[in-house]
Amino acid sequence: MNQTVVEAGLSPQAKQLLAAADVDEVAMAPSADMFELGARVQVLSKGTMFAVRAQRLHELYRRHSGLDELSPRDVARLERDVLRAPVAEVWRETERYWQRRDPGQCSRAATDAKHRMALLFRWYLGQSTRWAIEGVADRRADY
Incomplete structure (x- = not known):
């Protein structure tokens, strides 16, 4: 549990979750x-929803060509349970990040709906x- 040592960059809250976890309280996530x-x-599963939510995102990614193909129900769940914000708002934040880090990602996302997703x-x-x-x-619940 390297992430629970004093020098680790995790918050005390996250360290507490990890320290309380047993070997069988982990899962694999995208x-x-x-x-x-x-x-x-490998991620913590005890006390979190991250693994389940991340896996759901990957399933949506595999099954659809872009965000426009998601059902209204899937979009509502995504915005309510995972993003906690409208897709458009999160996309603006995502786009700002990639404009600074690697603008080519934004260019590709403009023409490739699956990459944008x-x-x-x-x-x-x-x-x-x-x-x-x-x-x-x-x-x-997301860490």
């Missing part, structure tokens, strides 16, 4: 870095790490 490839990483879904996966580092209380 990796933010290699989301499109379906690569998976992947970047948006990766927003959630990446933010979960930030929420754990910062100890964002209302996002505890």
